[in-house]
Amino acid sequence: MSADVVIVGMGYVGLPLAQEAALQGLSVVGFDINPSVVEGLNAGHSHIDDLSDDDIQAMLSAGFRASADDSVLAEASTAIVCVPTPLARDGAPDLGAVTGAVSTIARHLRSGMLVVLESTTWPGTTEEIVRPVLEEGGMIVGTDVFLAFSPERIDPGNATYGVRNTPKVVGGVTPACTERATAFYQRFIDTVVPAKGSREAETAKLLENTYRHINIALVNEMARFCHELGIDLWNVIDLAATKPFGFQAFYPGPGVGGHCIPIDPNYLSYTVRTRLGYPFRFVELAQEVNSSMPAYVARRAQDILNEDAKALRGSHILLLGVTYKRNIADQRESPAVPLAEYLREWGAEVSYHDPNVPTWNLPDGPLERVANLDHAVKSADLVILVQNHDAYDVEALAGRAQSFFDTRGVTTSSGVNRL
Template sequence: MTVDVVVLGLGYVGLPLAHEAARTGLTVVGFDINSNVVDGLNAGHSHVDDLSDADIAEMREAGFRATSDESELTRASTIVVCVPTPLASDGSPDLEAVTGAIQTVARQLQPGQVIILESTTWPGTTEEIVQPLLEETGFTAGTDFHLAFSPERIDPGNPTYGIKNTPKVVGGVTPTCTQRAADFYRQFIDTVVPAKGSREAETAKLLENTYRHINIALVNEMARFCHELGIDLWNVIDLAATKPFGFQAFYPGPGVGGHCIPIDPNYLSYTVRTRLGYPFRFVELAQEVNSGMPLYVTRRAQDILNEDGKALRGAKVLLLGVTYKRNIADQRESPAVPLAEDLRAGGANVSYHDPAVATWNLPDGDLERVPDLEKAVADADLVILVQNHTAYDVEKLATLAQQFFDTRGVTTSSGVHRL
């Protein structure tokens, strides 16, 4: 018995994809090397924000199951690879998970299968890394099997756009590969956009996130000098946003987080430096500005405490919201981590609250959430709003605090410090 698709990697990208395919009527098997993920899903439990246990139950009723048995890949018409692509310690792309996944696919590769990589990576990965590994089997891409790249466009917590109604870019290593991969996605995605090839599809993903990275850096840098000049940047942005053309609003914050913005533009910068020998200056400058925001927030915190005649060393600082995005539990690359480290380096006693995070895993050990939010706010020398979760009554909390520093520009209370 064959299955329509095996999704390899059941995280924030792979599991929603598997869910949408299954609810459309495709037969879906999920593959993951993490036994806890596999056992949890087979027991009906979700581990990602965008899917509930009820969603997993719906998938299971449609025939979905998770496995760590790679022989299941032989039964698939299509295999979609959705594994992490972090940065290595030297800032270069770490493709260990991708190469490991593709080697697994190669061991089970069957004639006629469609192999699609969704993991974000540098331009050329599909043709230069994935294709040769698969062709070591003796099969030829475009003839014996079909190979394509399709960038994921998952936006955790987005109530409007999900897998089905977000246009899907697809680029194959041959035109036939593009067509076969596009035909697969058209079964459960409304709009499929064919690319000229896999390199164009890979680069499109990086352009999308580089655009955001650079524009966020622009307003983050403006936040610094607008504060010095006594200008309310939040009001400036609202004013500029009234223009019906030629402007899109971006907002400053304590740093950038998630998998995409802090990481993906570096793939493009890495490619330019290693292939062409010169820097992608916009990306590198944006990285410098955005990565410096936690330290800037720390310095502002120190200034606020000084106004009360207090030092940062020994001060009780409460952080509100430690996830990278509001209303989700995902902590990947959250700027709250370097912010906490910078505050601690200055001698502050850091505590936190987040409605979605009971235990915060910091590099130097775990921290437990404060049990009584309002008491913790009142007791702290300084409260910093890092992430504006809907669960927070920010105006009320600001009135309870001795000093309140809003890095998200959402408070209107007098006496509040805003980024």
């Protein structure tokens, strides 16, 4: 049995990509080394926010299948790598999953095959790390096989932009590789944008998220001094956003989360430091500001309790929303985790509620969601809105709380503390 594409890694990137390709008529196999993921998918069960069980059933009806057997790669005319690239301790991207996936593909490489890396990484990875592995068997990239990088642009929870209508950047190691990869993605994606090369495509993804990282850090730092100066930053941003050109609104918060914003800019910083010998100062300063926000929120919580003649130690603090983004269950790099750790370290009793997270896994063990939200809000010494899920009637919750701290700027009551 042949396949148009085998997608390696059935997570937040690979599975939506597989869905779109399958629904557009391509024969798709999802390869994953986790047997439980494979079994779940083949049984019609989704394990990510953006796809429901019905979505998986529709994929299966369109011919999709999942496998933990790497021999399926021998069937594919195209293989796409969508595996995690977390940060290692030295700040470099951990390419263990990428090199493992590429080595697996190389064992099944055949003439004419297209290999695409979608996992975010530092500029040069596709050409310097992936290409040599593929060429070990004697085939030449650009002649015998084709290799490209295409940055994933998955935005979990975004109901407007998905895989098909988000423009797809594609950069090949050679012009022939770019042409081949572009033709492949054009089969199921509306707009494909060829890059000059794989390094440009790799760097484009890092620029996108570095831009956001730095601008979020800007408003996070402004939130601190605007609070001290008695200025409503949320109103300031609304006012600035009335300008129809030259301004894009970014908003402060308790920190940044997800795989992209807190991690991707560090790949670029790492590349500059290791290859050029000097720092990427904007990124490093932005990282310092954004990573300090959970501690800042914890200190503000302490100040709010002091104003109520209460000590942080021994106070009951309820956190509302512990995911990194609203209306999803994804907790990767959520700032709620370090916030909870600071509060507990300083003596507070911390509980939480999140409609999407029945059990919250903290570093020192799991925490069960409060059973009765209304009772928990009324009984807590301080309620902190960490993530503004649509399921929350924030104004009503703030009205019932003894004290309420809004880190998302969504409340309008003058009696509420806002970041």
